[in-house]
Amino acid sequence: xxxxxxxxxxxxxxxxxxxxxxxxxxxxxxxxxxxxxxxxxxxxxxxxxxxxxxxxxxxxxxxxxxxxxxxxxxxxxxxxxxxxxxxxxxxxxxxxxxxxxxxxxxxxxxxxxxxxxxxxxxxxxxxxxxxxxxxxxxxxxxxxxxxxxxxxxxxxxxxxxxxxxxxxxxxxxxxxxxxxxxxxxxxxxxxxxxxxxxxxxxxxxxxxxxxxxxxxxxxxxxxxxxxxxxxxxxxxxxxxxxxxxxxxxxxxxxxxxxxxxxxxxxxxxxxxxxxxxxxxxxxxxxxxxxxxxxxxxxxxxxxxxxxxxxxxxxxxxxxxxxxxxxxxxxxxxxxxxxxxxxxxxxxxxxxxxxxxxxxxxxxxxxxxxxxxxxxxxxxxxxxxxxxxxxxxxxxxxxxxxxxxxxxxxxxxxxxxxxxxxxxxxxxxxx
Amino acid sequence: xxxxxxxxxxxxxxxxxxxxxxxxxxxxxxxxxxxxxxxxxxxxxxxxxxxxxxxxxxxxxxxxxxxxxxxxxxxxxxxxxxxxxxxxxxxxxxxxxxxxxxxxxxxxxxxxxxxxxxxxxxxxxxxxxxxxxxxxxxxxxxxxxxxxxxxxxxxxxxxxxxxxxxxxxxxxxxxxxxxxxxxxxxxxxxxxxxxxxxxxxxxxxxxxxxxxxxxxxxxxxxxxxxxxxxxxxxxxxxxxxxxxxxxxxxxxxxxx
Numbered sequence: 098x099x100x101x102x103x104x105x106x107x108x109x110x111x112x113x114x115x116x117x118x119x120x121x122x123x124x125x126x127x128x129x130x131x132x133x134x135x136x137x138x139x140x141x142x143x144x145x146x147x148x149x150x151x152x153x154x155x156x157x158x159x160x161x162x163x164x165x166x167x168x169x170x171x172x173x174x175x176x177x178x179x180x181x182x183x184x185x186x187x188x189x190x191x192x193x194x195x196x197x198x199x200x201x202x203x204x205x206x207x208x209x210x211x212x213x214x215x216x217x218x219x220x221x222x223x224x225x226x227x228x229x230x231x232x233x234x235x236x237x238x239x240x241x242x243x244x245x246x247x248x249x250x251x252x253x254x255x256x257x258x259x260x261x262x263x264x265x266x267x268x269x270x271x272x273x274x275x276x277x278x279x280x281x282x283x284x285x286x287x288x289x290x291x292x293x294x295x296x297x298x299x300x301x302x303x304x305x306x307x308x309x310x311x312x313x314x315x316x317x318x319x320x321x322x323x324x325x326x327x328x329x330x331x332x333x334x335x336x337x338x339x340x341x342x343x344x345x346x347x348x349x350x351x352x353x354x355x356x357x358x359x360x361x362x363x364x365x366x367x368x369x370x371x372x373x374x375x376x377x378x379x380x381x382x383x384x385x386x387x388x389x390x391x392x393x394x395x396x397x398x399x400x401x402x403x404x405x406x407x408x409x410x411x412x413x414x415x416x417x418x419x420x421x422x423x424x425x426x427x428x429x430x431x432x433x434x435x436x437x438x439x440x441x442x443x444x445x446x447x448x449x450x451x452x453x454x455x456x457x458x459x460x461x462x463x464x465x466x467x468x469x470x471x472x473x474x475x476x477x478x479x480x481x482x483x484x485x486x487x488x489x490x491x492x493x494x495x496x497x498x499x500x501x502x503x504x505x506x507x508x509x510x511x512x513x514x515x516x517x518x519x520x521x522x523x524x525x526x527x
Numbered sequence: 528x529x530x531x532x533x534x535x536x537x538x539x540x541x542x543x544x545x546x547x548x549x550x551x552x553x554x555x556x557x558x559x560x561x562x563x564x565x566x567x568x569x570x571x572x573x574x575x576x577x578x579x580x581x582x583x584x585x586x587x588x589x590x591x592x593x594x595x596x597x598x599x600x601x602x603x604x605x606x607x608x609x610x611x612x613x614x615x616x617x618x619x620x621x622x623x624x625x626x627x628x629x630x631x632x633x634x635x636x637x638x639x640x641x642x643x644x645x646x647x648x649x650x651x652x653x654x655x656x657x658x659x660x661x662x663x664x665x666x667x668x669x670x671x672x673x674x675x676x677x678x679x680x681x682x683x684x685x686x687x688x689x690x691x692x693x694x695x696x697x698x699x700x701x702x703x704x705x706x707x708x709x710x711x712x713x714x715x716x717x718x719x720x721x722x723x724x725x726x727x728x729x730x731x732x733x734x735x736x737x738x739x740x741x742x743x744x745x746x747x748x749x750x751x752x753x754x755x756x757x758x759x760x761x762x763x764x765x766x767x768x769x770x771x772x773x774x775x776x777x778x779x780x781x782x783x
Binding site for chain 2: 474
């Protein structure tokens with residue numbers, strides 16, 4: 098079985114690619130005929146496996162970790178965008194191993210969906226895990242936010258080496274109390290930035306309500322994000338504060354850079370190789386956003402920014418990070434499975450910052466829900482057109498001379514990218 | 528009332544403050560607000576203004592002084608952990624809330640507070656969280672989670688649209704009547720086809736979404752009842768509900 102599972106899997110992969118198919122089928126085939134394939138292949142890596150999970154920011158953070166580790170001369174295996182399920186990992190492995198099933202890499206850095214990560218870590222216990230956050234999206238899949246935290250806890254419990262936790266997310270930070278034997282490291286935020294990261298417990302009632310008293314004292318963090326400038330950021334680690342240029346925009350991305358630094362430092366710092374901080378920072382400053390996450394494209398000679406919004410915290414941060422002034426704005430809200438079916442969260446976002454300029458186009462399957470939301474926040478609405486292709490064309494036509502920004506849910510983003518690729522160059526992720 | 532924002536076109540007809548104040552109290556927004564409950568509060572605030580009254584929005588959290596002269600009570604959903612946090616405080620306020628309910632004050636209680644306004648919530652493991660018993664309903668925790676878009680036929684408010692996500696299943700006693708009959712989705716429990724509960728001027732429901740934005744008939748019922756209870760009469764304004772109508776039309780067509 099073992100001798101032909103890899104060649105067969107690779108063959109299926111080739112065929113399914115020729116047919117333009119997705120990544121899951123070859124993974125399914127190899128899983129069925131050779132269930133030990135993934136575990137056996139990953140077990141050969143000298144630095145082991147690092148898992149990145151959490152409700153938000155996995156893709157960009159994983160990309161950062163990969164680029165940071167590569168800057169230290171490590172050969173990294175990773176699963177690319179869209180395949181953050183176990184089957185996707187198996188499929189990605191098939192693309193990288195030779196015909197005899199050998200993987201030439203030092204470490205694997207894998208982005209894993211919370212629910213699927215549990216399945217994965219049961220068969221391949223990771224040496225490292227990085228747990229980013231538990232935000233209030235995907236409740237239609239996981240029921241309660243506390244259930245999602247439980248899934249992350251199980252990933253941490255299966256980790257054999259170091260668990261990296263978000264000190265500022267109470268549900269993630271609390272996971273430390275349940276661990277025994279693992280090394281725990283935190284990434285954190287300067288107190289002055291806390292207000293820009295409302296967690297779900299702070300997100301209640303009217304804006305400006307007082308923060309609950311008697312918050313527990315926070316543990317020291319390995320890397321702390323101290324300040325975010327227009328295109329720079331200050332990180333503190335080893336008692337020193339360093340300023341670095343950042344291509345990534347959006348405070349949440351830059352906070353995740355602190356997470357990526359912490360994990361990369363853990364992986365490099367173990368053993369003989371100590372991370373070279375100058376090259377780490379250079380690599381960090383050059384990381385570009387992943388697919389659709391704060392990407393900036395050019396249309397008619399004007400910038401067009403895509404901002405992915407999946408939950409109230411993310412949308413709030415998006416509105417804060419990218420001020421509306423001078424921009425034409427479109428919002429595209431879909432409620433397909435991959436977006437989350439539940440639209441309640443739109444009511445937990447404050448849209449006051451869009452009042453000065455209004456919103457020019459609303460689109461997506463829940464365009465009218467969005468219109469209703471904006472009406473109750475007294476934001477001017479230009480046009481509402483649920484069909485994304487038609488709405489996008491109108492938006493581009495009617496804001497020709499202006500920089501443009503589109504806030505969009507996941508499947509709306511895919512549709513918009515597809516349309517934009519007909520008129521501009523859009524980065525293609527394999 | 529919020530000042531008219533610069534550059535915004537007025538939405539709805541607003542003649543603020545000419546007809547008197549209506550005071551809305553949100554119960555436990557800090558711990559019981561998981562499904563966009565702020566949306567229900569915001570809708571009342573704006574629509575009270577659009578009907579020509581002055582809205583006053585207050586929060587009541589654990590340990591606060593209970594506000595006087597309450598006209599409308601709003602209670603939200605929450606996680607099981609949030610219910611544990613507010614439980615004792617809610618029981619200490621059972622007197623205030625029962626008195627208001629008996630006096631005909633309009634209330635909207637969603638999901639978690641719907642359950643706690645009832646007699647008890649018996650969890651899957653058999654422990655019993657006592658409710659404050661204003662509503663003659665009881666809730667039993669289950670392993671089944673009821674999740675998805677919901678459509679409910681009601682005599683009072685027409686078709687009610689929302690989204691449900693709960694594992695507690697509620698059954699109604701003879702002291703309350705259902706809000707309506709489920710046309711899509713599950714509602715109170717997986718057996719009797721009922722959704723929500725009605726008692727005096729209380730509307731209880733598992734639907735969020737949020738409930739009021741897409742169901743302005745319920746919002747206006749709460750406002751009208753509050754105005755009549757306080758001023759003896761309700762003189763409505765003319766809110767612009769055309770986006771609500773379009774959003775309803777679209778929501779009704781979405782798959783479960």
